[in-house]
Amino acid sequence: MDSEKIIRSAILLFFTLVTLSTKGQVYTIAEEDYENVSFTQEIHKDISKYVGVYTFGMSESETLLVINTHGNEVVAQIRSFEWIMDSNYKTNGYKHIFQTLSNVRIKNGRLISDELEGQFVNVKEKNFSGSALLTERVSYKEIVNLAFGFKSESLDDYYSGDYQFASYRLLSKEELMTYSKEELRIMRNEIFARYEYDFKSGGEMEKYFENQEWYNPNNKDVASLLTDFEIKNIKLIRSLE
Incomplete structure (x- = not known):
């Protein structure tokens, strides 16, 4: 199925x-x-x-x-x-x-x-x-x-990770400017990880999220699951990385 x-x-x-x-x-x-x-x-x-x-x-x-x-x-x-x-x-x-x-x-x-x-x-x-x-x-x-x-x-209890807010509200360029490039990368990929996205084997993101106790990789494609807020936040974060 x-x-x-x-x-x-x-x-x-x-x-x-x-x-x-x-x-x-x-x-x-x-x-x-x-x-x-x-x-x-x-x-x-x-x-x-x-x-x-x-x-x-x-x-x-x-x-x-x-x-x-x-x-x-x-x-x-x-x-x-x-x-x-x-x-x-x-x-x-x-x-x-x-x-x-x-x-x-x-x-x-x-x-x-x-x-x-x-x-x-x-x-x-x-x-x-x-x-x-x-x-x-x-x-x-x-x-x-x-x-x-x-x-x-x-909502903070519902969403897992260090940057839960990236999934439940729209972010601004100004607030994102306070984060490092590496933090932004984690923030963006954490959105996918919350949907149990299975990152590339041996890749940096797989290694990072395997150390997060809440992470449970099961899905190869989660694009259709994203909310409009998450889609907009991912686009904005990517533009600043």
């Missing part, structure tokens, strides 16, 4: 387009189903209020949706994972599966894209509360329910 088919399978497994409805609705939080959940819409004029990492599911079914903004620009990306099995069907580690959403925008408290839609809400329950994204997903029981993805970890 090629990488494109794997990505499609992962997205179909966890997300489908949503039409929000509350009548007779079953809601999923983590892997538990609830017939009634108290929540209100969360509408902000400043869309940066929605920036963050939203967690759906748990353990082996966990899927993360990260949202970043710059002015009116919005990028969103889904990350799940799959186990890697050897020829004897024994687990041999895991790899992340990324899907960068296209034509992303936020309007009236709703996330809209070609692949996924959802409503930003504030959940008010005793055992679980806080900001969340309510969208439709396929549960582990293969029943389609509306699911809450709770806003959780910070």
Whole structure:
């Protein structure tokens, strides 16, 4: 199965387009189903209020949706994972599966894209509360329910490496001028490494990232996974190296 088919399978497994409805609705939080959940819409004029990492599911079914903004620009990306099995069907580690959403925008408290839609809400329950994204997903029981993805970890915790900011916000020429040529090179390649890019064998970048405990090389081509922010940052960094 090629990488494109794997990505499609992962997205179909966890997300489908949503039409929000509350009548007779079953809601999923983590892997538990609830017939009634108290929540209100969360509408902000400043869309940066929605920036963050939203967690759906748990353990082996966990899927993360990260949202970043710059002015009116919005990028969103889904990350799940799959186990890697050897020829004897024994687990041999895991790899992340990324899907960068296209034509992303936020309007009236709703996330809209070609692949996924959802409503930003504030959940008010005793055992679980806080900001969340309510969208439709396929549960582990293969029943389609509306699911809450709770806003959780910070972006610095989500992204690995020494230059995490190069993946979640647009950089300026002025700030990049404060870094050395070698630092810029690491910063640029670190973006690819976060997508588990397999660098040239024996090359300098392979040697560098093999010493980073978070690095897990699995992909030969990650160009299609990059967000618009990352593409712009790579171009700018390269111009200054």
